[in-house]
Amino acid sequence: MDAEIIKLVNISKVYVSAGGVKTWALRNINLSICRGDFISIMGPSGHGKSTLLYIMGTLEKPTSGKIFIDGEDVILMSDEELSRLRNRKIGFVFQQYNLINRMTVEENLELPAIKLGLPRSERKKLVEEALLKAGCELSWLKKRPIHLSGGQQQRVAIARALVTNPQILLCDEPTGSLDSKSAEVVLDTLKKLNTLGHTVILVTHDKNVASIARKILLIRDGMIVDEKPVTQSG
């Protein structure tokens, strides 16, 4: 089995505005992420962190370069193939949780399993497993997300990302809207998921948050300018 789960080769991303103004969000990124890695991507606002994460997650297409996810060349894939790949292999966690408030927690969590076409009995099992893995309580299932605290909602969002048991977990500022205590619980959850084997990539502008990973990539002006291991001594 290939040790690299994500490989980016010479990735650039240019956004062009309606007036023709070009923004180079990423410039010639080369990056290999191995199975089981825990990586933080740090850098100032507007320097390309989210763009890099969304390209790794195939939510954005690069302007040039190649991407391999679990050995598969995704540049050549159709939208339908990409969507299938995302459903099976990639879980996303966003700053604003992105849960659907008119649905219960249970209904939110079932959605990714419905997309995979799984029968109800199997969906229920996957939902409960994901919920417990993300440190949520079964009593939350019948609640609506807005009746939970921010930290609880983010753990539900992590559970939703885990329902299909994806190898890769991509998190964009997952603690950006949380107080420090809730943030700590969410970060502990991500750490635990990494020890269970999920490859975790965490975007943040906060050095303390970044240092829960094993390696920090520093991005500036769309380029990776530094890459260093985290020393556990603090």
Ligand SMILES: Nc1ncnc2c1ncn2[C@@H]1O[C@H](COP(=O)(O)OP(=O)(O)OP(=O)(O)O)[C@@H](O)[C@H]1O
């Ligand atoms: N859809 C888009 N259309 C045009 N420009 C965009 C788009 N998305 C991002 N950009 C631009 O690309 C650059 C990188 O943006 P990106 O969102 O990746 O930064 P970021 O590091 O995640 O910032 P933040 O910390 O504020 O979230 C910025 O200049 C941004 O304005």
Ligand SMILES: [Mg+2]
């Ligand atoms: Mg961002």
